[in-house]
Amino acid sequence: MPPPSRRVDYAAIHCSREFSELRTRLRRFVFPMTFAFLGWYLIFVLLAAYAHDFMGRRVVGLVTVGMLLGLGQFVTTLAITFIYHRYAKRNLDPQVRLVRALAGEGPA
Amino acid sequence: MNVAAVATPTGNPMANIGVFAVFAVATLALVYRVSRGSTSTADYYAADSRFTGAQNGIALSGDFLSAASFLGIAGSIAVHGYDGFVYSVGWVVAWLVGLLLIGELLRNTGRFTMGDVIAYRMRQRPVRAAAALSTLVISFFYMLAQMAGAGGLVALLLNITDRTGQSVVIAIVGLIMIFYVLVGGMKGTTWVQIVKAVLLLLCVTTITVFLMGQFGFSFSAILEKAVANNPLGDAILAPGTQYGHNELDFVSLALALVLGICSLPHVLIRFYTVPNAVQARRSVVWAVCTMVVFYLCTLVIGYGAGALVGSRAILAAPSGENSAAPLLALAIGGPVLLGIVSAVAFATILAVVAGLTLAASASFAHDVYANIIKRGRTNPRREVRVARIAAVVLGVLAILGGILANGQNVAFLVALALALAASANLSTILYALFWKRFNTMGTLWSLYGGLGSCLLLIAFSPVTSGSPTSIFPMVDFHVFPLNNPGIISIPFSFFCGWFGTMLGGRNESSDVQKEMEVRSLTGIGADLRQ
Numbered sequence: 001m002p003p004p005s006r007r008v009d010y011a012a013i014h015c016s017r018e019f020s021e022l023r024t025r026l027r028r029f030v031f032p033m034t035f036a037f038l039g040w041y042l043i044f045v046l047l048a049a050y051a052h053d054f055m056g057r058r059v060v061g062l063v064t065v066g067m068l069l070g071l072g073q074f075v076t077t078l079a080i081t082f083i084y085h086r087y088a089k090r091n092l093d094p095q096v097r098l099v100r101a102l103a104g105e106g107p108a
Numbered sequence: 109m110n111v112a113a114v115a116t117p118t119g120n121p122m123a124n125i126g127v128f129a130v131f132a133v134a135t136l137a138l139v140y141r142v143s144r145g146s147t148s149t150a151d152y153y154a155a156d157s158r159f160t161g162a163q164n165g166i167a168l169s170g171d172f173l174s175a176a177s178f179l180g181i182a183g184s185i186a187v188h189g190y191d192g193f194v195y196s197v198g199w200v201v202a203w204l205v206g207l208l209l210i211g212e213l214l215r216n217t218g219r220f221t222m223g224d225v226i227a228y229r230m231r232q233r234p235v236r237a238a239a240a241l242s243t244l245v246i247s248f249f250y251m252l253a254q255m256a257g258a259g260g261l262v263a264l265l266l267n268i269t270d271r272t273g274q275s276v277v278i279a280i281v282g283l284i285m286i287f288y289v290l291v292g293g294m295k296g297t298t299w300v301q302i303v304k305a306v307l308l309l310l311c312v313t314t315i316t317v318f319l320m321g322q323f324g325f326s327f328s329a330i331l332e333k334a335v336a337n338n339p340l341g342d343a344i345l346a347p348g349t350q351y352g353h354n355e356l357d358f359v360s361l362a363l364a365l366v367l368g369i370c371s372l373p374h375v376l377i378r379f380y381t382v383p384n385a386v387q388a389r390r391s392v393v394w395a396v397c398t399m400v401v402f403y404l405c406t407l408v409i410g411y412g413a414g415a416l417v418g419s420r421a422i423l424a425a426p427s428g429e430n431s432a433a434p435l436l437a438l439a440i441g442g443p444v445l446l447g448i449v450s451a452v453a454f455a456t457i458l459a460v461v462a463g464l465t466l467a468a469s470a471s472f473a474h475d476v477y478a479n480i481i482k483r484g485r486t487n488p489r490r491e492v493r494v495a496r497i498a499a500v501v502l503g504v505l506a507i508l509g510g511i512l513a514n515g516q517n518v519a520f521l522v523a524l525a526l527a528l529a530a531s532a533n534l535s536t537i538l539y540a541l542f543w544k545r546f547n548t549m550g551t552l553w554s555l556y557g558g559l560g561s562c563l564l565l566i567a568f569s570p571v572t573s574g575s576p577t578s579i580f581p582m583v584d585f586h587v588f589p590l591n592n593p594g595i596i597s598i599p600f601s602f603f604c605g606w607f608g609t610m611l612g613g614r615n616e617s618s619d620v621q622k623e624m625e626v627r628s629l630t631g632i633g634a635d636l637r638q
Contacts, residue, residue, distance in 0.1 A: 008632055010623035022629055027542075030208040038366070041201050045362040048194045048347040049355040055190070056346025061328025062335065064345045066190055073197045074400050080204055081396045088389060096385075099630045 008103050016102060022095040029087055037080055044069055120443040121267045127451040132284055135303060135455070139288050139296035149488040152293035152495060153220040153470045154380040159298060161387040165394020167298045168378050170305030172199060172369070172395075173402060174460045175257045175430075175453050178308065180518060181403075183429030185410025186436075187419045189334070189344025191351050192410055196403045198365030203399060205534075206370035207392040212385035213541050214376060216631040217624060221467075222376050222533065223475040226540045226555075229620040230548040233483075236475040238555040242532040243373040243471040245559060246525055247464045248509070250372065251502075253521030254461050255282070255510025260427030260518075261457070264434060265450040269426065275511045281458055282507035288462040289469070289499045293492075294381055297462045304455045309398060311437075311452055312405040318440055319412040330408065333415035344414070357590045361523055364594030368526030371533035374460075374467035385631050412436055430518075461506060469498035516579065520571055523592050527566075531558035531597040539605045541628055544621060546609055553608025558601025565593035 013019050047055055048066060055066030100106070150156050159167070177199060184192030218224035223239035255278060262268050262277045288296055323329040335342045343349050351358035369375065379388045413422065413436035425431035437449040473495035478486045513521070536554045539546040565588050566572060574584035590596075627633050 010626045010632075011619060013626045013630075013632070014622035019626060019629070023625075026629065034204070034208055037201065037204050041198075041362075041366055044197070045194070045359055048191075049351070049358045052346055052348045058345075061326070062331035062342070062345055063328055064190070066346055067193065070193055070197050071404075073201055074404065077201050077204060077396060078400055081207060081393055084207060085389065085393055093386065096630050099626075100632060103630075103632050105632055 008105075013099060013103055016099070018095065018098045018102060022092065022099055025091050025095060029084065029091075033080060033084065037076065040076060041073065044073055120447070121265070123443050123447040124265045124450045127447040128454050131307075131451045131455050132458075135300050136284070136287065138299055138303065139292035142299055143292045143296050149220065149474070149491050151295065152492045153377070153466075153474065155293070155295035155298055157381060157383045159381045159387075161382055161390025162394050163302060164298070164378060164382050164387070165391035166305045166398060167301040167381075168375065168391055168395040169398040169402070170301035170308075170456075170459060171372075171375055171378065171463055172399065173305060173308050173456060174254060174522075175261065175457045175518075177522075178312075178406070178456060179257070179261070179430040179433055179453060180522075182406050182410045182413060182436075183422065183432035184350065185407060186334075186413040186417070186422055186432035187338075187429050188350035189338070189340065189411070189414070190347050191349055193407055194347060194362070195365070196406055198362050199369065200396070200399050200403055202366045202369035203392055203396045205367060206375070207389065207396070209541075210370055210376070210537060211379050211388045211392050213628040214537070215379045215382065215385050215388040216634045217541070217628040218380065220377065220380060220474045221471045222373055222537070223471060223479070226536050226551055227475075227479075228540070228624045229617065230540075230551050233480050235548060235551050235555075236479050238552055239536075240471045240475040240480075242528075242555055242559050243475075244468050245563075246528045246532070247373055247468040247502075248505070249521060249525035249528060250374075251461055251464045251468075251506045252509045252513050252516075253518050253525060254457050254464070255506055256513035256516045256521060257430070257518040258454075258457050258510060259514030260430055261450075261453055263426040264431050265446075265453070271514065274514060278510045278514070279507050281454065282461070282503055282510065285458050285462045285465065285506075286500060286503035288458070289465050289503070290496050294377075294466060297459070297466050298378075298381060300455075300459045300462060304452065304459045305398070307448075307452050308456065309402060311449055312402060312409060315412075315437065315440065315445075316405040316408045319408055319416075319436075322440070323415075327408065327411075330411050330415050334411045336415075337418040338414055339419065354590070356595065357592055360527075360590050360592040360595035363598060364523060364527040364530050364592055367534050367598060368528075368530035368594070371529040371537065372525070373471065373529075373533070374463040376533075376537075377467050377470060378463075384634075409433055409436060416440065465499050465502050465506065468502050469495045472498040472502075520577075520591065524562075524566055524571070527592055527594040527597065528559065528562050530594055531562040531601045533558075534598070535601040535605050539609075543609075544625075546605070547612040547614075549612025550605045550607075550609030553611075554601050554605030557604030557608075558597060561600045562593050562597040565590075565597060569593065 057065045181192055181196045223236045226239055227235040258278050259274045262274045268274055338344050382388050413432040416439045417435045422432045434449050438446040473491050477494045478491045532555050568586055569588045570586050571591050573580045574586040
């Protein structure tokens with residue numbers, strides 16, 4: 001049940017340059033980033049599954065390579081989160097406001 | 109198992125019950141206060157979208173700090189060491205799927221359920237039926253896992269070891285949960301989730317700081333003592349102790365985790381409780397931060413429990429691995445801290461099951477009743493009434509299921525629910541949001557293909573039959589070697605979605621497709637309260 005649209009001309013917005021710019025900006029960021037973090041996670045998991053000796057190598061005291069790589073996953077997750085947060089604020093939100101203005105809507 | 113090993117971990121059962129009763133009464137009062145008997149659908153399903161990103165983010169992380177992940181992962185690290193930690197990494201990384209691909213677009217497109225998004229530009233009735241089926245199946249598996257865990261917890265914390273007594277406690281937990289959902293709807297459930305998550309975070313950070321202090325702020329010193337107190341020795345510092353025998357199974361589990369978490373129905377509907385996409389994004393940022401803190405603490409707590417309690421004592425306790433964190437609490441803070449940790453663990457089960465019940469009842473009332481049976485012609489008051497009735501029915505089923513599944517392997521059940529979510533929901537949602545050509549046929553293929561292949565593989569896996577830990581250990585009809593089907597069923601559902609779309613021919617309505625795309629990216633027309 002698509003809710004009753006308030007006579008917004010979606011097709012026209014869809015064709016607009018502002019909207020395609022918004023879509024490009026979103027996809028250009030989220031797709032590569034998704035492949036990157038999934039790839040990095042998969043490398044970590046495969047190492048943990050198949051490279052026991054490497055992961056068990058000591059680095060500092062009893063702390064092993066595996067633990068540092070695991071903590072590395074935490075760090076990259078936080079980093080990607082904040083990079084995206086900043087990217088969205090600078091590059092996506094203003095563009096969303098532009099497109100919404102086309103439709104005669106205020107900021108969400 | 110000697111008598112002492114059963115009696116010691118319990119601490120003082122009356123104190124545990126006392127702290128839990130205080131929590132239960134306080135949250136019931138809170139739920140009653142915030143609800144004020146509203147009957148609108150937007151209020152019942154989505155709390156009128158009035159939560160802030162921070163509030164919803166904490167509630168989101170609350171959905172994941174379930175008893176299985178808190179007690180289970182801490183216990184797994186205490187006993188098996190590193191493998192438990194690898195498992196916890198998946199719970200953190202998974203949030204990026206929600207942040208980058210799902211959260212904001214879902215918030216802009218849908219209103220109350222997952223069905224809203226995937227049926228947006230498709231034929232309503234068949235797609236909503238499939239979405240509702242997937243939601244109900246996944247929620248039921250996840251619910252079963254939570255309720256099954258409750259039995260072991262009861263044994264540990266209240267020293268109730270006979271099954272009848274445990275069943276009574278499971279029923280009481282279930283009844284309180286039903287009250288939350290009936291009276292509080294999404295608003296009440298969210299507040300319970302927030303209170304619980306904050307308590308849990310305070311608990312784990314306090315224990316962690318205390319532990320680190322005791323070991324002179326040297327993590328390596330904790331590891332040293334844990335190694336000394338574990339018959340596995342320094343094997344617990346490297347992978348392989350828990351999953352070493354079946355590497356591919358482990359990879360499959362990891363995939364299901366990272367792709368399944370943000371596709372769980374009760375997580376998806378959380379995104380509707382905030383006013384707009386920016387707040388949805390902010391909720392995930394908050395959730396990521398809390399989860400990182402939480403699992404860092406769990407790492408310390410896990411090895412700390414191994415160090416101070418020792419893995420033999422943990423495995424000898426009534427609920428085995430799950431007792432690591434409570435036993436550690438007892439060791440460092442006495443019966444009072446144990447009482448608090450136990451109460452929080454119970455609260456966790458309560459809150460998570462409430463969220464699941466709400467998600468499933470919303471899908472039944474909104475997708476099945478309002479849109480399939482009544483074809484969109486019903487009034488909100490009646491729809492909410494149907495949702496409440498569905499919540500009672502589902503709650504009773506959860507209680508019965510929990511009593512029957514008492515003693516089943518909780519971690520497996522959780523992993524299966526995640527595999528189901530990753531297989532059926534993720535592919536469908538991503539295609540619906542990002543692929544222009546995706547059509548009704550493709551939607552049905554990817555939902556049923558993912559759900560069906562996943563269930564079929566589980567039925568013929570060692571989880572169901574053929575090993576001592578199976579559901580039916582006496583018979584052996586397993587032909588699929590892995591415990592977790594994700595590595596096959598997730599790609600298969602993506603393939604099904606593509607194949608079905610090709611079979612289905614041209615796009616049904618490009619106008620609606622354009623509308624959905626504009627709406628998902630900009631939120632135009634997405635205000636719930638219009």
